[in-house]
Amino acid sequence: IEMVKPVLYDESADKLPVKQCLLYVLERTLRLLHPFMPYVTEEVWQNMPHKGETIVNADYPVNLPREIEAEEHMSIIMEAVMGIRTIRGELNLSPGLELKAHVKTLSEKAQDVLSGNLSYLKKLARVEVVEIGPEVLKMKGSSVAVRSHVEVYVPLEGLLNLDSEIERLRKEEARIEESLIFLSKKLQNEGFVKRAPKDVVAKEQEKHEECLRKKERILENLQKLFEAKGVK
Structure with a gap:
């Protein structure tokens, strides 16, 4: 959801595919939850585009499609984002403060995924990525977050006494x-x-x-x- 917000806020962007995807996910999620939350899911379902008179008659989702590669890519992006957010939170750095990050990738896949999604990393973590790659070294005076696919270094000079x-x-x-x-x-x-x-x-x-x-x-x-x- 966070990753599609820039598209939804961009007046010149093609929003239809994004909206269709969000609607599909929400509608299937409501079907999954309906046996456990019948009244709430029915109310939400009735107030969104749907087919049929009631969610009670909608088919229960089975064999939902998965894109394993997309899940792996998202996991790598979220590792980097959460690493930066962890540093920000633990050191009480303002959420509105843009940080500078040096990202060391620990696999070729992580290098490719993060290099191709820097705009998401910047928006989700509010960070400027100074450099990214397997040869990135920790700078003196940096806080470190270590994850499975990445190591994130955030220099603290000028940010914190x-x-x-x-x-x-x-x-x-x-x-x-x-x-x-x-x-x-x-x-x-x-x-x-x-x-x-x-x-x-x-x-x-x-x-x-x-x-x-x-x-x-x-x-x-x-x-x-x-x-x-x-x-x-």
Whole structure:
């Protein structure tokens, strides 16, 4: 859906094939969902182009066509897009900020697919691809996202004050550590575990697990920042 938006917004583009494809996918999806969501799917189906009086009488989709090669190509594109979005999200970079990315391809297919779809990569990830290919090297001061088919390097110079971000994450790590100590003592208290309602104990255990996950993410982000600074 994201990839067809530029066509739909372009007044000079031929929108009919795109609209027909979207309609086909939506209509077949409604048929698939109808046994589980009868009222909602019927309402949507009645308000779109269709054949027949009710979706109840529509044939249930079987043996839907697949294009394996197209799926593989899309998977490669999404790996690159998600790699860039992950870097943006983990480092709290503004969604509206256009990044510069250096993309190392790990297969010939990835090279061909991404080179032929740079416009989608630019729009979906809001990024300028500086270079792409198997020989691309990581630049000093870059954050890295590693995927099956690509490695994405985003230089952070001018985008982020590394020292300030490291300090912020250190403070967040300390706050999480305090919560972990408090929750650990509480859960190790036999009196609390035995006397408190089971749902209360379960909630405290969930809080403890969530704190562990947050700490792990913070440490991962700190590692990326240290790597960007050239510190191992």
